[in-house]
Amino acid sequence: MCILRKTTAALLTLLVSIASFTGIVTASTSASISKKLSVDVISNYSSLLPGQSVMVSVKISNIPSDHKGLRSAKIAVSYDENVFSSEDNIRFDKALGKYIWRDDNFFIPSKTFETADYHIDNPYPEDFNPADGRKEVVLSMSALNSKMIDSTADEAFISFSLTVKNEVKIQNTLINIVSEGTMLQDTTGASVHSYGTISKQLLVGAPTPKRIEIVRGTISPSSDPFKLIVNNGYELNALAIFDNGDTAYVTEQASWETTDPQVIATLGRGSLQTIGLGNASVMATLGTMTGKHEVRVYLANAPELIEKPVVYYGIQTKIPNEKSFAAAKVVQIKVNGKTAEPGRLFDSAVFVPLRSVSKLLGVDTGYDSIKKLPTIDGKTIANCYTFSGVSYIIARNLTSLLGADMQWDKNKTTLMITSSAKKQ
Structure with missing residues (x-):
């Protein structure tokens, strides 16, 4: 089945320093x-x-x-x-x-x-x-x-x-x-x-951001134009950056516009539709602050579309045994703003519970009794690891398997996952 359209992470973390205002006494006994x-x-x-x-x-x-x-x-x-x-x-x-x-x-x-x-x-x-x-x-x-x-x-x-x-x-x-x-x-x-x-x-509440960056998924902001294929839909995020360096996704709160609706059309909440060939800019406005990013639209086979691979979190693939996995650090996981079962952080890789995350992303999982592996849309998931009866996959594989985007919170204790249009 097709995965649900990405619910942009408007509920994701805004970690703004509170050192500048007078605090309330927070401990009756330290x-x-x-x-x-x-x-x-x-x-x-x-x-x-x-x-x-x-x-x-x-x-x-x-x-x-x-x-x-x-x-x-x-x-x-x-x-x-x-x-x-x-x-x-x-x-x-x-x-x-x-x-x-x-x-x-x-x-x-x-x-x-x-x-x-x-x-x-x-x-x-x-x-x-x-x-x-x-x-x-x-x-x-x-x-x-x-x-x-x-x-x-x-x-x-x-x-x-x-x-x-x-x-x-x-x-x-x-x-x-x-x-x-x-x-x-x-x-x-x-x-x-x-x-x-x-x-x-x-x-x-929300203070005014220093600037707004428009990004694809959870990839770091870049001044490079987005290179897109004509007659396709895309999902963008508006990332607010504050004076102290804290960030927050404000995609759903922002209003979206385009400089040339004959090239790109904005459908709201970060949804973008490419209409014709050429260059245009997409803009996201929150209050008095507007972020702007150039978009270039090409034919599907254009050589300009060749991109360098993007490196995601947790690139190592060492697999723990049952004992070391049980002792691994617990990682909180939120999917589209809802809490999933926790994962584990082992050797710089995050292992997430497949069934719990898939359910919150709107994807049904099954089980191949012959190969003894879980399935998604009838296809077996080979890179899957079972600990204490629960199937886990490494978080970086969520993008290819479930079309999901990921973002760590500031302290890297919570992995926040949002769904996007599933890749065919």
């Missing part, structure tokens, strides 16, 4: 200083665009290692309901009789907590005080098999998504732990009341 049991809100993001989704993670740090270590935790996370929305991230569960976070909008980022020794429920929404302008997300985890909640790896046990409302103006906001709805229990069943919390401060 766990790093006091070494006191602490419940922490963390995120890879510091700033967010209107309409952008953000993954919020929670971890419990400095857990006592003695016989009174933690057995269970119920944690309430509070956010400003005028800034964030969760409506698109939840569903009603008939069996539970309440709304819970959809499976594709939360995940367990740690291999430690994915085992049978722990049980983690879907987060669910609450509103403890309807008059305070805030809402809560309740998270639950319990240790099984006579185990304790272990934080020796200093890992978050859950991540869930919130979405910044489109009408939000530039402002500071805080995501924090609240005592109401939060309950920690040790291995004797006694409640643990002595703990600190660390909150997450964010800047929401």
Whole structure:
């Protein structure tokens, strides 16, 4: 089947420095200083665009290692309901009789907590005080098999998504732990009341970019003209670059124009259609800032179309064994703004779960029982690797297999994947 048209990454990361404005106190107790049991809100993001989704993670740090270590935790996370929305991230569960976070909008980022020794429920929404302008997300985890909640790896046990409302103006906001709805229990069943919390401060809204670059896919900006084939459709991105060097894709927020509609036509959201031979420019405007890039349209067999190969992330192909793969660094993966199962980073290559990513890209996978390999559109995927019963492919192969574009976040902890027109 044909893959869904690329949903341009308007929800991708805007990582704008917040050092220039006065911060809010974000820690009721500093766990790093006091070494006191602490419940922490963390995120890879510091700033967010209107309409952008953000993954919020929670971890419990400095857990006592003695016989009174933690057995269970119920944690309430509070956010400003005028800034964030969760409506698109939840569903009603008939069996539970309440709304819970959809499976594709939360995940367990740690291999430690994915085992049978722990049980983690879907987060669910609450509103403890309807008059305070805030809402809560309740998270639950319990240790099984006579185990304790272990934080020796200093890992978050859950991540869930919130979405910044489109009408939000530039402002500071805080995501924090609240005592109401939060309950920690040790291995004797006694409640643990002595703990600190660390909150997450964010800047929401969008400052004016320094400039806008128009790029193909996630390839770095270049002044070279785009060389395109006549009578074809293409997908472009508008990349906003800010004074401090941070970047964000603003493709869907930008308005698109062309200098010569007889050569190229813009269909909005970065979609481009080549109409006739010749040169023209495509422009993307966000607020008062406009980016412009030259486009040259040729016949299909024109020698000018020969391009040098593009080098993508993770060019090595060393394959891990089961043990080394399990120990590899966890990589968060978002597909068209939705959370996929996590991948692993091994020897500079990112391995992504084929079925989870394919599903979010709108592509059905199958299985060839004779060759014992997964399939896409009936074709077997030879370069596929199975660990613990899950099939993985190396991320750089997503472009040729699924027509997908990729982009790392600033800290290279989240691989963001967007779909594009599938290559025939």
